Amino acid sequence: MKLNILGCYAATPRSFTNPTSQVLEIKNELFLIDCGEGTQVQLRRNKIKFSRIKHVFISHLHGDHCYGLVGLISTFRLLNRETELHVYGPKGIKEIITIQLKLSNSWTNYPLYFHELSSKEPQLIFENEKLSVETIPLIHRIYTNGFLFKEKPGDRKLLINKAVEYNIDVSLYKSLKKGKDVTSESGELVRNHLVTAPPEPTKSYAYCSDTAFNQKMIPQISGATVLYHESTFLEDKAELAFPTKHSTAKEAAQIAKEAGVQKLILGHYSTRYSNINLFREEAAGIFPEVELADDGKVFVFE
Amino acid sequence: MKLNILGCYAATPRSFTNPTSQVLEIKNELFLIDCGEGTQVQLRRNKIKFSRIKHVFISHLHGDHCYGLVGLISTFRLLNRETELHVYGPKGIKEIITIQLKLSNSWTNYPLYFHELSSKEPQLIFENEKLSVETIPLIHRIYTNGFLFKEKPGDRKLLINKAVEYNIDVSLYKSLKKGKDVTSESGELVRNHLVTAPPEPTKSYAYCSDTAFNQKMIPQISGATVLYHESTFLEDKAELAFPTKHSTAKEAAQIAKEAGVQKLILGHYSTRYSNINLFREEAAGIFPEVELADDGKVFVFE
Known part of the structure; x- marks a missing residue:
């Protein structure tokens, strides 16, 4: 399992930071998770082959998690893609994309499937012989899911x-x-x-962004190999985390600790903070196995 | 008059080139023309103050001219903009933007006005004491307008x-x-x-992208100070220009010559060409006063 962070900053793209998007590689298959504006350029910069992406998972419809999707879909078309593409995301995502393709008279020449989500309970949304993906219901200002990727046991x-x-x-x-x-x-x-x-132990990856502090997810992500948990704020701005339904680094660490995950990766930093090392310091007091996401960074899960 | 090219390449954003967007400054007022994906980042890189942009003109609804608009509108909101914003573009643009703001529950906290266009004749769409803006009907695969910015005479x-x-x-x-x-x-x-x-002579700027070779526009843009005309192809690919309703550099130069403009700026280069100097060479044989747009380049109209 390998995680390539394309963007991990909250809210607005800036000259040198990108909104949320990441590519998870599991047994040679690529999964794109969230797709903020500029994701297609970040894919190019990180030398990820467009044709290898067949599944896109969108957590929620705030722009910093999905405004790059229509551009990516259109670029696939211009590159004469033939491979099918599956998009998993909140109800409404199909309408957002199709109205733009319709008005630009630019229907895709490859099969494009939407899998719209509206359940508030965990749901199995993808499965093949290598892995499964389930939603992790999150608490945010609009309907939002995290995603739990679980490898299936390989051969002995x-x-x-x-x-x-x-x-x-x-x-x-x-x-x-x-x-x-x-x-x-x-x-x-x-x-x-x-x-x-015995086969290699299976690995799992829990992606939880954006969300308020949400202990309800703990049984589901218990023992995960890696938890990516948003930390928009530090405790110094805890009073902003609650009304905006985001988390602090300390809260993310608390979830990691209670779920007994092996490693925590923090991301979705508010752009008000110029030194992201403060996020690690705050979390490490509660959960020492913490690392910081950053644009272009690659994590290999051992 | 000053023109800041934010992006001028056709079709898809790449690691180091951007789709179409430009900022025209006339007598201290800024006008954003087209808004491909990543425009908000290009505005930041070119140090253009977001709050100075009050009018956005969208030529057509192909993604490389408008996919950055919803992100820009959302970022204005996150920055607590209060100034009103006017968007001029083809019928449908309001629906594209509002469905996304609605589904993300992110209505703007500043006044946002859409001026939807559907006329196939030139139309006066903006006017104040300093200048006027009219549409230039273009020939493209979908409904498309260029824009003619004309200064009004200043004081003696x-x-x-x-x-x-x-x-x-x-x-x-x-x-x-x-x-x-x-x-x-x-x-x-x-x-x-x-x-x-007498006052300074007035200047005018004609923006024509995207369009097939279209002599019908000549009387309207006759004598313009500057004509920005797309040149997606060179003559070596003229057989692609006609069906895709784009122009070659030679055709752009022909329009400039027949319209008797003072200067021609070429842009909207197909990313198949690695040396854009070939566009200037091809056009200069017909119209010597030609310059090349490039991302980040600034033209001051004397």
Whole structure:
């Protein structure tokens, strides 16, 4: 799992900072999460191939999380994309995009599917053989979801020396990786665990932006490998966090601690702060395994 | 008159080029013309004060000319703008913007007025004591207007030595500048032309992007100080210009020549060309007074 931060600053794009967007890579598949204005340029700058993006997840319809989507969709069209694109986001997102494509007479020449969300409960919204994605209902000024990406267990690891020792035909290795017992060439039943090791532990990524302090999400994200949690403010502006339904770095750390995640990544900093290191300092007092997102930064989840 | 090019490349924003947007300054008033994605960042980079922009003119609803508008409008709101904003553009632009503001529950806290255009004839769409703006109907794949900005004549220039010589009271200087005859302190009638000189010649700016070769505009833009005319292609791709309803550099030069403008500025280059100097070379064979737009470039019209 690899996370490429394209933008992680709140509210308005500036000369050298970008609104929210990130690319999550899981087992060679790319998932675009949020798409603020300028995301397509950030994808280019970070050398991410447009054609590899097949799924876009939009948390909510505030501009700093979605104003770049129509431009990205249009650029895909101009590049003669043929691959289908799936957009998951709040009810209304289809109307926003289609009215613009209609009025510019620029329908996509590739299949474009919208998956509109309106449930206030966690929902499984995507699943394939490698992973699943569920919504994490968040508390914000408008309808907002976070997203929980969970890997599925991979194949068991074949212990090749053991397999040779037990005299197992190569054609059965695939069955071994799938966890099945097999029969050796000499006719003996070989129990799977004797010739394989367990698969890599699965990883998970919880994306929670934008949200007020929300303990309701804790059971769902419990034990996640990485939690990205917004921290628009420091505690010095805690009085702004509540009415705007954002969080402070301390609150984000509190959620990480209570959920027992392995690592916390902070982002969605208000542009009023010139030194983002203060966010790490504030959070580390409560949850030491904290890192700071920044535009262009790449995190590899070990 | 001063023209600040924020972006002048066709189709998609790239790492180091921007879609169409420009700021025209006339007698201390700023007019934003087109607003591709990323325009608000280009405004910041070019140190143009957001609050000075009160009028935005959108030529057409293709994304590279308007996808930055909703972001700019939203940022104005976040910056607690109070000044009113007027948007002039094709019918539909109001719907595009308002659906997004509605779904994000982010109505502007400043007055936002839409002036939707649908006429296929030139129309006077803005006028104050300093200038007027009319549409220039263009030929493109969807409904598109260029814009003709025309200064109104300023005050006559007071010849201060002459005014003293004719013994005219200072309180009458304003009347002199307005072209009126006055009475001197000794009771004589003083003809205006004896103590003033004519005002500066007025300037005009014709913005024509996007458009196919369109001689119909020539009478309207005849004698303009500056013509900005799109040149998406060179003649080597003339076969693409016609079906996409764009122009070549040669065609832009032909329009400039026939209209007898003082200067031609080329822009809206297809990103397939890596050397934009070829556009100037192609146009200069027909119209020598040609310059190239480029992102961040400023033209002062003498």
